[in-house]
Amino acid sequence: QFLGSTEVEQPKGTEVVRDAVRKLKFARHIKKSEGQKTPKVELQISIYGVKILDPKTKEVQHNCQLHRISFCADDKTDKRIFTFICKDSESNKHLCYVFDSEKCAEEITLTIGQAFDLAYRKFLESGGKDVETRKQIAGLQKRIQELETENTELKSKVQDLENQLRITQVHASPAGSVTPKSPSTDIFDMVPFSPISPQSSTPTRNGTQPPPVPSRSTEIKRDLFGAEPFDPFSCGAGDFPPDIQSKLDEMQEGFKMGLTLEGTVFCLDPLDSRC
Numbered sequence: 001q002f003l004g005s006t007e008v009e010q011p012k013g014t015e016v017v018r019d020a021v022r023k024l025k026f027a028r029h030i031k032k033s034e035g036q037k038t039p040k041v042e043l044q045i046s047i048y049g050v051k052i053l054d055p056k057t058k059e060v061q062h063n064c065q066l067h068r069i070s071f072c073a074d075d076k077t078d079k080r081i082f083t084f085i086c087k088d089s090e091s092n093k094h095l096c097y098v099f100d101s102e103k104c105a106e107e108i109t110l111t112i113g114q115a116f117d118l119a120y121r122k123f124l125e126s127g128g129k130d131v132e133t134r135k136q137i138a139g140l141q142k143r144i145q146e147l148e149t150e151n152t153e154l155k156s157k158v159q160d161l162e163n164q165l166r167i168t169q170v171h172a173s174p175a176g177s178v179t180p181k182s183p184s185t186d187i188f189d190m191v192p193f194s195p196i197s198p199q200s201s202t203p204t205r206n207g208t209q210p211p212p213v214p215s216r217s218t219e220i221k222r223d224l225f226g227a228e229p230f231d232p233f234s235c236g237a238g239d240f241p242p243d244i245q246s247k248l249d250e251m252q253e254g255f256k257m258g259l260t261l262e263g264t265v266f267c268l269d270p271l272d273s274r275c
Contacts, residue, residue, distance in 0.1 A: 012071035020096035
């Protein structure tokens with residue numbers, strides 16, 4: 001059970017932790033009388049420090065680095081209580097953490113002492129480089145967190161400025177007015193031609209009006225010379241005399257059966273370009 005933490009004036013000393021234990025025990029009695037329970041925590045002890053976690057969610061509540069722990073002791077009069085003093089990384093204040101461990105306070109205190117011994121051996125083996133590296137990493141992580149907070153604040157300010165600019169533009173422009181969009185031009189300063197877009201009545205830059213596009217009629221199809229194509233088989237029965245119409249019908253029936261005209265040669269002479 002985690003009784004809590006309280007600020008102390010000195011980084012070590014038996015009387016210092018004894019006063020902290022009495023203070024937090026008194027606070028626990030008051031909370032119990034109000035119906036509040038003492039929270040349970042889980043401790044992870046390693047050569048890097050002591051982590052105080054929530055036993056259910058495993059969320060880290062406090063991370064006390066080992067090089068910041070200056071004193072650790074268990075209460076000889078109460079085998080359930082043990083404490084340690086750690087210097088806070090943000091406020092640089094010394095905090096005394098007090099726990100109720102159900103008669104295993106001495107074992108936990110010895111475990112923290114073993115962590116100090118192992119950390120000191122590793123410090124000697126690495127020549128102090130490992131501790132300095134951890135300090136640099138911790139400083140960089142803190143700086144990254146500060147930059148992320150600053151970045152979030154700047155993004156919020158930029159968003160507020162964009163919203164104010166939109167509101168200003170809406171109030172400045174008259175209601176219902178639409179600014180005409182000028183057509184885009186190509187590299188020759190010409191308006192690109194689009195067969196799908198409707199014909200524009202705007203004159204070109206030299207002052208002349210472009211020629212109108214002839215409308216296409218979908219009702220009558222004409223050939224290259226403007227003449228209507230002739231199809232003798234699509235004409236009505238009254239357009240030719242009966243004898244000629246009978247011949248045409250006979251020829252049409254023969255064409256349907258795959259017959260051809262014998263001795264007839266169809267030749268398209270080249271057209272005279274002078275005509």
